Amino acid sequence: MHIGFGYDVHALGRGRELVLGGVRIPYPYGLIGHSDADVLSHAVMDAILGAARKGDIGELFPDDDPRYAGADSIELLRSVRALVPGDLDLDCVVVCQQPKLAPYRKAMRERLAEALGMPLQAVGIKATTSEKLGFTGRGEGIAAYAVCLLKNPETRI
Numbered sequence: 001m002h003i004g005f006g007y008d009v010h011a012l013g014r015g016r017e018l019v020l021g022g023v024r025i026p027y028p029y030g031l032i033g034h035s036d037a038d039v040l041s042h043a044v045m046d047a048i049l050g051a052a053r054k055g056d057i058g059e060l061f062p063d064d065d066p067r068y069a070g071a072d073s074i075e076l077l078r079s080v081r082a083l084v085p086g087d088l089d090l091d092c093v094v095v096c097q098q099p100k101l102a103p104y105r106k107a108m109r110e111r112l113a114e115a116l117g118m119p120l121q122a123v124g125i126k127a128t129t130s131e132k133l134g135f136t137g138r139g140e141g142i143a144a145y146a147v148c149l150l151k152n153p154e155t156r157i
Contacts, residue, residue: 008039034063035061093144105127
């Protein structure tokens with residue numbers, strides 16, 4: 001088995017949709033980035049790539065490549081999964097003061113599980129605030145962390 005860790009952060013701004021784990025969440029602000037800036041999907045991609053020892057999403061989908069402008073991160077996640085054979089198990093944390101994510105967690109789990117071709121019970125998602133501390137606490141951005149356990153990886157170390 002291999003383990004991988006992923007982290008991503010994006011600033012919040014007006015004029016963008018908020019997308020987390022492939023789910024559109026009603027909120028006056030969205031995440032700013034080259035793609036749809038889905039921090040949860042990005043952290044998951046990096047965790048999977050890390051477990052497979054295949055680099056990171058910046059190498060696969062550079063933010064200066066116009067092909068990925070406005071890209072749907074769930075589609076990028078499907079591309080990552082196609083590169084990584086084996087069984088996956090994920091656990092994730094999204095850090096933001098607002099909006100409250102509890103009503104959307106199940107939908108996010110379902111979207112990630114479907115995109116990765118894995119059972120729902122193999123995807124864990126938690127949400128937390130940062131108690132009004134730091135950039136997430138001030139509502140300036142959202143961060144996400146993910147760990148991936150990869151069983152039967154193609155790459156042996």
